[in-house]
Amino acid sequence: SQQGEEDPQALSIQEGENATMNCSYKTSINNLQWYRQNSGRGLVHLILIRSNEREKHSGRLRVTLDTSKKSSSLLITASRAADTASYFCATGERDSNYQLIWGAGTKLIIKP
Amino acid sequence: NAGVTQTPKFQVLKTGQSMTLQCAQDMNHNSMYWYRQDPGMGLRLIYYSASEGTTDKGEVPNGYNVSRLNKREFSLRLESAAPSQTSVYFCASSVLGGAIEGYTFGSGTRLTVV
Numbered sequence: 606s607q608q609g610e611e612d613p614q615a616l617s618i619q620e621g622e623n624a625t626m627n628c629s630y631k632t633s634i635n636n637l638q639w640y641r642q643n644s645g646r647g648l649v650h651l652i653l654i655r656s657n658e659r660e661k662h663s664g665r666l667r668v669t670l671d672t673s674k675k676s677s678s679l680l681i682t683a684s685r686a687a688d689t690a691s692y693f694c695a696t697g698e699r700d701s702n703y704q705l706i707w708g709a710g711t712k713l714i715i716k717p
Numbered sequence: 718n719a720g721v722t723q724t725p726k727f728q729v730l731k732t733g734q735s736m737t738l739q740c741a742q743d744m745n746h747n748s749m750y751w752y753r754q755d756p757g758m759g760l761r762l763i764y765y766s767a768s769e770g771t772t773d774k775g776e777v778p779n780g781y782n783v784s785r786l787n788k789r790e791f792s793l794r795l796e797s798a799a800p801s802q803t804s805v806y807f808c809a810s811s812v813l814g815g816a817i818e819g820y821t822f823g824s825g826t827r828l829t830v831v
Contacts, residue, residue: 638819647822702814707759
């Protein structure tokens with residue numbers, strides 16, 4: 606089953622601009638995680654935000670979580686060509702320590 | 718620092734053939750996972766192993782078997798490959814549970830069944 610839905614499905618911006626991606630989910634969660642996948646590669650864990658947190662930062666990444674709206678956003682500031690990738694949100698359900706439920710991803714293209 | 722290593726990287730099988738995908742991690746992680754990724758869809762969990770000696774079904778286990786050979790290695794076997802199993806397969810690991818703390822992924826195996 607697919608829990609997270611990313612929006613938009615694809616995003617193309619100029620280098621240096623900020624990129625914002627959104628994720629919505631349906632059930633109660635323990636945490637929400639964001640991953641990056643470069644073309645033809647494995648996924649890389651970016652950031653985890655717990656259900657009792659509202660905002661988290663890591664370098665140029667800013668993640669927010671609104672549990673009342675069941676949504677999260679990932680902001681990448683001052684984008685670089687190397688940020689070109691697909692970004693996935695995944696939710697950790699309350700009844701499982703092991704299984705994440707994944708969205709279909711946002712494809713981000715940074716134009717030089 | 719190898720992390721999670723998957724072999725092979727690419728494979729073409731004929732319908733009905735069998736094969737085993739290998740995965741090894743060198744991070745002393747307790748839990749390991751097999752996911753498949755299909756275009757336009759999120760990752761779907763096939764099987765996981767919470768600790769050495771245990772395995773459990775995920776969302777899409779039909780047509781697959783797994784073996785947790787030791788703490789480092791977790792293999793995925795397709796006994797009789799079908800075209801519907803054409804996909805990219807990812808192995809992942811985590812210290813405890815990936816849903817608690819996140820996964821470390823391998824680079825994937827691209828499998829085509831003709």
